[in-house]
Amino acid sequence: MTNSIKLIGVVGAGQMGLGIAQVFATSGFEVLLNDNNKIALSNSSEVIKANLKKAINKGRLHENDGISSVKKIKSEFDISQLGKCDLIIEAATEDEKVKHGIFKDLIPHLQPHTILTSNTSSISITRLAARTDRPEKFMGCHFMKPAPVMQLVELVRGIATNEETANCLKDLVKKIGKISTNSEDFPAFIVNRILMPMINEGIYALYEGVGTVESIDNSMRLGANHPMGPLELADFIGLDTCLAIMNTLHDGLADTKYRPCPLLVKYVEANWLGRKNKIGFYNYKGEKPVPTR
Numbered sequence: 001m002t003n004s005i006k007l008i009g010v011v012g013a014g015q016m017g018l019g020i021a022q023v024f025a026t027s028g029f030e031v032l033l034n035d036n037n038k039i040a041l042s043n044s045s046e047v048i049k050a051n052l053k054k055a056i057n058k059g060r061l062h063e064n065d066g067i068s069s070v071k072k073i074k075s076e077f078d079i080s081q082l083g084k085c086d087l088i089i090e091a092a093t094e095d096e097k098v099k100h101g102i103f104k105d106l107i108p109h110l111q112p113h114t115i116l117t118s119n120t121s122s123i124s125i126t127r128l129a130a131r132t133d134r135p136e137k138f139m140g141c142h143f144m145k146p147a148p149v150m151q152l153v154e155l156v157r158g159i160a161t162n163e164e165t166a167n168c169l170k171d172l173v174k175k176i177g178k179i180s181t182n183s184e185d186f187p188a189f190i191v192n193r194i195l196m197p198m199i200n201e202g203i204y205a206l207y208e209g210v211g212t213v214e215s216i217d218n219s220m221r222l223g224a225n226h227p228m229g230p231l232e233l234a235d236f237i238g239l240d241t242c243l244a245i246m247n248t249l250h251d252g253l254a255d256t257k258y259r260p261c262p263l264l265v266k267y268v269e270a271n272w273l274g275r276k277n278k279i280g281f282y283n284y285k286g287e288k289p290v291p292t293r
């Protein structure tokens, strides 16, 4: 069945959607990339070109493959055009209403064989699937950031996902040179069930004055050998996404140990979302990141 997948639709041209589009294009697939924000969509080709250039300079990609990959990605503002795709990966904002709306808009245009997936970090796959016309052909396909670099894709079956769809996604992950793990469909799956409470605790340590931004990040980088400290990692992921994941854990598991830190809430209320808008726990507007507290 994987062989019948030729055209990939990606909804959301943000940090993840661009990376996922790049992964499929460099693996030889044609990609239609959609976003409801015209500016994000029109900037997408420049961002992907810059990322491919970085990959070429680092020796991860041959120059000719970089040029042909750019040509394989077409921007499409009209979501109905993604109905031509064999597989669609929804990678829009981590907000359940937004995701339901996207699938609602897509459904009238889909071919019967089209597989739907979501790159959600935390939202129930069963719930997303249940609101579509094809819960058996729906699956969670959770890429890590940055998608072109990170090896893992977490695959999540909803309660109705059939064997054929699960096998197809497993083979596809292999085909794009990545490794899949399976997670049951519970809030935030495996990676973020473990990672996000650690990040949230790092933010609590800042909130309670246990340490400064720099001491918290240096402690975890140098003391636990993490490649990034929890606060710089939160900025890298996006503070709105971190908050959405904590809320899903808190609501879905009804345990106070998952309560989002009020300081995280405050940063999101200020629209300080991290690297994507150049300010979060660090300010990225100058030459070097500067802590904001």
Ligand code: NAD
Binding pocket: 011, 012, 013, 014, 015, 016, 017, 034, 035, 036, 037, 040, 091, 092, 093, 094, 095, 098, 101, 102, 119, 120, 121, 122, 142, 143, 144, 145, 236, 237, 238, 241, 276
């Ligand atoms: P982002 O904020 O960088 O991008 C989201 C994009 O979705 C924006 O360009 C926005 O315009 C677009 N969008 C919003 N509503 C839309 C709609 N109705 N139709 C089309 N496009 C729409 O967010 P991101 O970091 O790329 O995250 C996207 C998804 O990937 C989320 O579900 C998130 O949980 C998941 N994810 C994020 C990370 C991470 O580290 N950031 C890692 C893995 C998975």
